[in-house]
């Protein structure tokens with residue numbers, strides 16, 4: 001991984017300042033701004049872009065999304081909603097997704113006039129309807145469907161299997177009349193988010209194609225019903241393995257235009273909720289190398305921070321790009337071990353076997369004790385997904401370039 005000069009300088013400065021516990025996240029949100037600009041230019045104008053803040057809820061990312069004029073924020077909890085509001089979004093820019101929304105969260109959402117609530121089950125629909133009836137208000141909803149199909153090549157799948165997300169496609173047709181009969185809910189359309197981390201544009205377009213077909217089937221089965229809004233989730237992939245297979249927004253945009261035309265859906269609104277694609281390359285996790293030793297012929301690099309700071313690589317079993325920044329640190333003793341052109345283990349100080357910063361052995365050209373290990377593409381699902389309290393180690397600060 002090549003790290004830009006200004007990022008490297010900042011990493012050295014922060015480490016040398018002594019103001020961190022030797023591990024930190026560095027964020028530079030310029031790539032996010034550029035991506036949002038590109039998406040707005042290239043996608044059909046009927047596609048509304050929401051930022052899925054679960055990828056990184058730091059204020060810097062929310063403000064970047066705000067300044068880039070995204071349509072709004074996709075939240076998955078009341079806590080995320082509060083953060084989005086603090087960053088400057090308004091309640092009518094929030095859409096609320098995710099299974100297991102509590103009655104308190106639903107009440108909060110309705111009382112504050114959230115734009116749309118995405119229904120994940122029949123219980124949730126009834127619960128929400130009762131809240132709306134008690135308050136004497138109407139609420140716009142999308143209904144989330146767990147599709148029968150599976151997306152190839154995804155890093156995480158939310159479809160094609162028994163799932164806590166949404167209502168099974170097979171059951172949906174039977175249950176929809178019950179939802180439509182709920183007097184305080186306005187059915188606006190569908191939400192189908194099948195997979196995350198998809199690099200093949202064609203696979204993600206297949207999701208769109210199938211969702212459009214489902215919308216047509218629903219409308220054919222229910223006289224007068226229209227899916228005005230179709231949300232096909234996030235899922236744009238990030239090339240963590242740096243194989244050069246970046247997600248092509250150009251192809252996606254062109255094909256989506258064609259698909260919309262083919263289905264005669266020019267009068268519909270579409271929603272995408274992007275997280276990873278917007279933020280992954282805006283973040284680096286940096287941590288000092290404390291120890292290097294050989295165990296059964298393989299070098300073990302031990303860093304100050306471990307997967308309590310950066311759990312994602314192990315959670316998804318995918319290595320992130322790793323760079324070692326040299327520091328010329330004074331040796332602890334003459335003859336201490338170092339790494340030279342070899343495959344190594346790298347992990348932190350936790351007393352469990354899953355504390356790895358790279359789930360698979362990873363190539364390191366050169367590393368010495370005191371050098372800085374930098375994991376790239378760490379701007380999405382980094383700190384927020386990590387179990388920072390384990391073993392009471394210090395939390396890594398988040399530093400903005």
Ligand SMILES: Cc1ncc(COP(=O)(O)O)c(C=O)c1O
Nearest residue numbers: 052097196234235273274275276
């Ligand atoms: C409902 C919903 N929308 C959007 C996202 C963001 O997905 P991604 O980061 O792959 O773009 C997720 C991720 O889990 C999600 O569950």
